[in-house]
Amino acid sequence: MQGTQTDRARRWPRRVAAAVLLLAAASCGLVGVCEPSPDLGASTGRVPHAAPPAAGAVPLPHAEATWDGGGEEETGDGEPRLRSNALVPGVSAYEKMNVFERPDYNSARIGYLRRGVRVLVRGPVDAPDCGDNSQKWFQLEEGGYVCAGRGLLIGAPLSEFLYVPPPPDFEGPVPYRYAKVRRDRTPVYKHAPTREEITEVTDFLFPPPPGADADAEPDGDAGAEPADPDAGAAEPPPVVDNLGDLEEGSPLDPGAAGAPITPPTEPPVATTGTADAGAEDGEVEDAGMSDADRELLQRGPRHRLLVRVLMSGFTVAYASTEHLDNRTWYRTLDGGYVDGEALAGIDARSDRIGMVLDGTKTLPVGIVAGRSARAYAANERGEIAATGTLPKFASFAIVAEETRGDRVFWKTSDGTYVSRQQGVVVVEKLDPPRAVGQWDKWIVVDLTKQTLTAYEGTVPVFVTLVSTGKEGYETPRGVFRILSKHISNPMDDFALGEPYAIDEVPYVMYFQQNVALHGAFWHRGFGAVRSHGCVNLPGYDAHWLFDWVHPFRPEGWHGVYATDTDPGTIVWVRKGD
Numbered sequence: 001m002q003g004t005q006t007d008r009a010r011r012w013p014r015r016v017a018a019a020v021l022l023l024a025a026a027s028c029g030l031v032g033v034c035e036p037s038p039d040l041g042a043s044t045g046r047v048p049h050a051a052p053p054a055a056g057a058v059p060l061p062h063a064e065a066t067w068d069g070g071g072e073e074e075t076g077d078g079e080p081r082l083r084s085n086a087l088v089p090g091v092s093a094y095e096k097m098n099v100f101e102r103p104d105y106n107s108a109r110i111g112y113l114r115r116g117v118r119v120l121v122r123g124p125v126d127a128p129d130c131g132d133n134s135q136k137w138f139q140l141e142e143g144g145y146v147c148a149g150r151g152l153l154i155g156a157p158l159s160e161f162l163y164v165p166p167p168p169d170f171e172g173p174v175p176y177r178y179a180k181v182r183r184d185r186t187p188v189y190k191h192a193p194t195r196e197e198i199t200e201v202t203d204f205l206f207p208p209p210p211g212a213d214a215d216a217e218p219d220g221d222a223g224a225e226p227a228d229p230d231a232g233a234a235e236p237p238p239v240v241d242n243l244g245d246l247e248e249g250s251p252l253d254p255g256a257a258g259a260p261i262t263p264p265t266e267p268p269v270a271t272t273g274t275a276d277a278g279a280e281d282g283e284v285e286d287a288g289m290s291d292a293d294r295e296l297l298q299r300g301p302r303h304r305l306l307v308r309v310l311m312s313g314f315t316v317a318y319a320s321t322e323h324l325d326n327r328t329w330y331r332t333l334d335g336g337y338v339d340g341e342a343l344a345g346i347d348a349r350s351d352r353i354g355m356v357l358d359g360t361k362t363l364p365v366g367i368v369a370g371r372s373a374r375a376y377a378a379n380e381r382g383e384i385a386a387t388g389t390l391p392k393f394a395s396f397a398i399v400a401e402e403t404r405g406d407r408v409f410w411k412t413s414d415g416t417y418v419s420r421q422q423g424v425v426v427v428e429k430l431d432p433p434r435a436v437g438q439w440d441k442w443i444v445v446d447l448t449k450q451t452l453t454a455y456e457g458t459v460p461v462f463v464t465l466v467s468t469g470k471e472g473y474e475t476p477r478g479v480f481r482i483l484s485k486h487i488s489n490p491m492d493d494f495a496l497g498e499p500y501a502i503d504e505v506p507y508v509m510y511f512q513q514n515v516a517l518h519g520a521f522w523h524r525g526f527g528a529v530r531s532h533g534c535v536n537l538p539g540y541d542a543h544w545l546f547d548w549v550h551p552f553r554p555e556g557w558h559g560v561y562a563t564d565t566d567p568g569t570i571v572w573v574r575k576g577d
Contacts, residue, residue: 004255084122088138089534103130110560121146121154163335179346183312184293187310188306327463353395354395354544359464365426366418368394398411432458443570445466462544468529469529476512482549490503514533515533
């Protein structure tokens with residue numbers, strides 16, 4: 001009998017939750033969010049971070065509801081009171097669904113979710129409406145509050161017209177697939193265009209010069225882009241293995257819908273030749289962007305068929321490819337379509353440079369930053385004899401230092417020897433700065449050695465090579481905290497002599513204004529200065545660090561912001577000896 005009562009007690013909450021969900025899906029009477037929002041990604045390009053919807057967004061219809069509380073009420077523990085404690089499934093319908101610390105747009109934003117992520121929420125909350133159509137606040141299971149109808153859908157699946165990008169891939173070195181833009185003024189369409197629409201956009205982006213005969217018909221295919229005399233015959237987009245240094249800088253302003261891109265008129269010069277960490281970069285000359293390009297890209301394309309416009313050398317993240325009318329189209333993460341002939345796929349390979357430290361391997365650690373290093377072993381007579389070489393980016397824990405004649409050798413944790421030589425960086429243990437507590441996590445970036453080391457209190461747990469800001473763009477020194485972290489974030493800078501734009505830079509951790517730790521898949525120059533101020537890491541190393549640092553990122557959230565209760569990890573940027 002007791003077992004039967006227990007089973008009934010267990011089933012009762014599930015039945016109540018199912019009934020609530022069924023009621024919401026059937027009538028929308030609870031929150032009235034059975035109709036999804038329009039595809040903002042396809043219509044405006046980039047949806048703004050701010051709480052109100054993007055300009056032109058259509059508010060979701062909401063049923064009228066009766067509330068017996070006029071203002072926000074709190075429970076005894078300071079949390080706003082919920083009308084229902086049952087967990088109800090929902091889904092994020094905005095490109096960025098913001099999560100707030102309290103059910104109030106004036107409270108701190110603590111994170112956001114990308115479109116298509118499924119969540120469990122409780123509510124609604126006894127708080128003022130979060131929209132003009134009686135939209136209500138709901139509490140996420142992981143904490144924080146979101147607005148039903150302003151990003152959150154409850155009681156209805158995403159409709160087929162709402163584009164949902166693929167989830168990030170956490171198994172590889174980068175979370176998405178990338179391609180490099182090969183042509184200036186490459187259009188990103190809102191949908192796969194017809195031949196007539198391609199012609200219309202081509203005429204819009206490449207108008208005839210003043211005085212030209214506007215009625216003259218162009219030679220060849222009317223739907224093709226202007227011929228490039230150096231392009232040769234059309235062919236499938238090649239795979240780009242080495243992009244050179246595309247650099248990084250400011251993230252796109254999340255507060256402006258369809259943030260404009262202002263690229264150069266000529267592509268950046270890709271680094272060629274040796275990929276050594278100490279190799280000189282192929283410098284990119286100032287492209288001298290034309291006034292017409294600057295005006296077009298700063299104000300946005302302003303065309304009914306276009307999401308945005310790209311320039312040669314830019315990098316886009318894409319979700320899939322589609323074949324329509326004998327053309328290959330790349331579907332970008334923001335829902336746009338790009339002609340495959342204007343892109344070249346990127347092989348985003350990444351080295352695993354970092355070493356996770358433990359009881360058997362700890363500092364000091366040597367890392368091969370040059371081409372290679374000579375390796376040795378002790379023979380039967382106790383002599384140290386050469387046995388081969390360690391490849392670029394190999395690392396080894398040093399347990400002792402031995403002098404044989406006029407030569408010094410490092411003895412490694414696996415019993416081999418490495419001669420002390422140029423091209424090998426040795427990372428020593430450091431005392432923490434005064435701001436670090438006994439068990440606090442902290443990171444030190446050494447600008448002299450181009451290394452990064454992660455600590456928990458006084459215990460080192462990870463070490464790797466990095467690339468920091470080169471001359472004129474030096475990474476700022478000081479003690480900072482991680483301000484926010486994002487699985488990916490677009491970055492660009494067009495005011496520089498080396499303008500660039502990169503979609504979805506992987507594993508971004510901002511610690512000082514627009515300066516961040518992040519993954520870099522476009523070069524292998526780790527161990528030497530290279531960037532425009534950020535700290536570049538190999539993809540796998542950036543992913544390890546991203547998961548390790550605070551603030552904590554709940555599962556499914558794309559980005560989080562540091563708070564008083566979860567402050568960011570300390571970052572100490574210094575010049576070593």
